[in-house]
Amino acid sequence: MASPAFRHDAAVLLAIIGRSERSLTPVRSVVGTWAVINVNVPSRKMIESAAAALQGAGLVVIDEEWRLRPTADGARLRRTPRRVSARELPSAIEKVLPPLIPDPSVVLPHEIYAAALDHHRHPKPLLPRWVTAPFRCAKKAEPRAAEPERAPVISKGPSTSTEFLAELAANPEFQRRRAAHEAEQSKRRAAFAAAEAPILKDLRAAGFAAESVWDFVNTSDPYPDALPILLAHLKRGGYPNRVMESLGRAVAVKPMVAHWDDLVALYQNPRSSGEETGVAVALAACATKAQFDELLSLAADDSRDSTRIFFLRTLKRIDRARGTAFVESRVEDPVLGPEATHLTKQAAAARRRRERRDG
Template identity: 40%
Template sequence: MSDSNQEGPILAVDLARRLAGDAEYQAALSKHEVDRAQAMAELSAAERPIVIDLDDVGIRVDSVWDLLNSTSRPPFYSDALPVLLHHLKKGGYPDRVLDGLARALTVKPQGTAYWIDLRDAYLKTAPESEAATGLANALGVLAAKRHYTELTRLVTDERRGSERLMMLKAVRRLGGESGRQVLGDLALHPLLGKEASHLLRRVRR
């Protein structure tokens, strides 16, 4: 027999009401909102030089991340690429901004010409960082056959982190038998093994 004084499940609306009256929770929420707004303002200020340079070539955005919306890319998007590359090579930006630059440069076929520059920028990032992930993604997507040897070096570099997962598909796409061998060698890797094994199974089908 159930205890008649035991409370049943709390409905979302009831929980919202309770939290609305919880002064400690509201103070923590307010601090979180203030911290988030401050972080966004700092990022906006950091990428302001990029936004200004984009405006100079006729591309008006509020953030580098605005360029990633493929449904509304400016008609002269190719004009943005040298600007983005310049700021990526310049460096000194927060991880979130570098990630945005890398992803905005991940455009085929133009971005393939910047592969070595993207590699150099990637090697300057901290493993497991947001910037490293964005740049590893760009390297994987934009890699051409001529980049395969260097790509495998990056994938097997144990000084790097799990961002290398972003380059494994390119190893399969470009490597042929050599790519299958690389994936096979990584099948038991603690970070890369699961994805390498999955890609290897797809190759063998």
């Protein structure tokens, strides 16, 4: 069963993507609307996990461009809550969500999320009011025709979540598709568990009662004795994309600087996109000032993809002057530009705050 926070993220996402099966919602719209409804900007992982859960439950379909569209069941569930505000809608949807288990095959590309985040932080300016004034004045001057009296709209659908769930329970076509979907998800989960089995066997032999490699990614407790096991499996490779990413993220801790050369070799010759992402996170997490030059070289390598964005904050952290100079030089870079621009503006805002405070 999903945690309350996890279910709430899925409910927020379903509230955002619209009520029609024909509506396609890009990640750019998701980020902006999520920030309004939930009063925070969602991380890539939050959107990815919520989308994976909704797709796993058969409520959402994700196309190749990562636009989200509700299925027939998703659209009906989305329309079930009545007479609620935009801020109350996610909580109302959360009450009628079925059990959620993420689809491990769903991965939100970093470049799509980075572009969406940049659009949210730097939206295109609206036209000045003096440009639109003539049109607004003309519109006000036009006489309005009297609107015909409208007949009250009588809803033919379920009026409460209880009625909606009862209707689904009595719908044989829905139950057939749900059973087929759950069978497919069970098959995927079994395949994922089988792929992780050798790793978990070695971890349990060392005294770690983990149910998944992701358990190490999502904990703040140190696990130094598990790091050699995780690194050995990361170097061995051959696991599915999501497992390789989880191994890389699981070793994203400062003590791994002792294995810096191994991580660099893996990053330069990745066997999957998941491995490249996970190892990039590990390099950024463990680098110290002694690794600055090599990390800078990796970040400046234009032959690599968007995983280099993980290095920018670290470069500034371990050598402020040189790291800041590099980040500012990449503001126009097609890959690093969005993150570099954000970090540069963030630093400028902090500098202005200090000047006001000290001045």
